[in-house]
Amino acid sequence: GAGVSQSPSNKVTEKxxxxxxxxxPISGHTALYWYRQSLGQGxxxxxxxxxxxxxxxxxxxxxxxxxxxxxxxxxxxxIQRTQQEDSAVYLCASSSTLLGAxxxxxxxxxxxxxxx
Amino acid sequence: xxxxxxxxxxxxxxxxxxxxxxxxxxxxxxxLFWYQQHAGEAPTFLSYNVLDGLEEKGRFSSFLSRSKGYSxxxxxxxxxxxxxxxxxxxxxxxxxxxxFGRGTSxxxxx
Numbered sequence: 001g002a003g004v005s006q007s008p009s010n011k012v013t014e015k016x017x018x019x020x021x022x023x024x025p026i027s028g029h030t031a032l033y034w035y036r037q038s039l040g041q042g043x044x045x046x047x048x049x050x051x052x053x054x055x056x057x058x059x060x061x062x063x064x065x066x067x068x069x070x071x072x073x074x075x076x077x078x079i080q081r082t083q084q085e086d087s088a089v090y091l092c093a094s095s096s097t098l099l100g101a102x103x104x105x106x107x108x109x110x111x112x113x114x115x116x
Numbered sequence: 117x118x119x120x121x122x123x124x125x126x127x128x129x130x131x132x133x134x135x136x137x138x139x140x141x142x143x144x145x146x147x148l149f150w151y152q153q154h155a156g157e158a159p160t161f162l163s164y165n166v167l168d169g170l171e172e173k174g175r176f177s178s179f180l181s182r183s184k185g186y187s188x189x190x191x192x193x194x195x196x197x198x199x200x201x202x203x204x205x206x207x208x209x210x211x212x213x214x215x216f217g218r219g220t221s222x223x224x225x226x
Contacts, residue, residue: 004158033213042120043159043203043216056213091158104149104161105214 002026004108006092012114013082021077021111023092031095032075033105034067036088043091049075082115089113120217122204127223128194136189136220138204146207149214150178150189153201162189162202191222199224 005024013019025032034046045059049069060066064082069075079086089112093105119141128134140148147166151159163171165180165187177190191198201221205214 035216040218042218043205045213045215048213056211104164105159107158107160109158 004092004094004106006090006108006111008111009109010112010114012116015084015115016081018078018080019082019113021079021090021092021113023075023077023108025073025075025092025094026096026106027073029094029096029106030072032069033093033095034075034077035091035093037091037110038088046077046090079113082113084115087113087115120204120206120215122202122217122220124218125221125223127225128191130194130196130224130226132194133190133192134194134222136191136202136204136222138187138189138217140185140187140204140206140217142185142206142208144209145182146209146212147214148178148180148187149203149205149207150187151203151205151216153203153219155200159203194224196224196226198222 007022030051032049035043037043047067048056064080067077089110091107091110093107095103095105122138149164150162152162153159163178165171165178168180168182170177170179175192180187201219203216203219205216207214
């Protein structure tokens with residue numbers, strides 16, 4: 001079956017512009033996660049959605065970052081007034097449930113964001 | 117917060133065995149994950165440990181000691197395709213959301 005998909009695969013934007021990154025999770029997966037990965041750094045947790053519950057936004061680095069998940073499926077991560085330090089690979093993952101039973105996360109291919 | 121430590125880089129020879137260590141400091145342990153990530157690709161799940169001991173899965177095994185805050189990933193019969201970054205991730209506190217270490221870049225040479 002289809003895995004997690006993300007679009008665009010690459011995005012180059014000018015400093016100060018807004019960007020939207022999209023994630024399509026695996027069908028039926030109730031949990032969705034956003035991470036970002038900078039060169040030489042580990043995956044940094046950004047935000048987590050589980051079903052209809054309020055999202056866990058504890059990882060968002062600033063109020064320029066926001067995300068929504070419509071209909072419990074597709075998610076959009078929005079970065080306003082982009083800065084050069086926002087340049088990273090943004091990864092989306094989904095899992096069938098909360099990872100309490102060790103359910104694995106399935107990652108998408110990521111969106112490489114470059115802010116010039 | 118959590119502190120997850122793993123070596124930055126390791127090299128090994130094709131056909132050999134390599135052990136990648138991960139140490140962590142957390143409060144309220146909820147499980148440890150290992151992921152493999154090839155350059156330019158998404159991470160893929162390798163293993164999950166929540167109880168002490170060794171979990172074996174083909175050429176890959178993962179070990180956990182909760183009292184020591186320590187895990188390792190053991191790769192046997194190394195192949196060139198095993199060259200990748202190996203990510204240790206720990207879920208803790210009131211959350212099952214894994215926090216990732218910086219990863220260990222493994223280079224397998226002939």
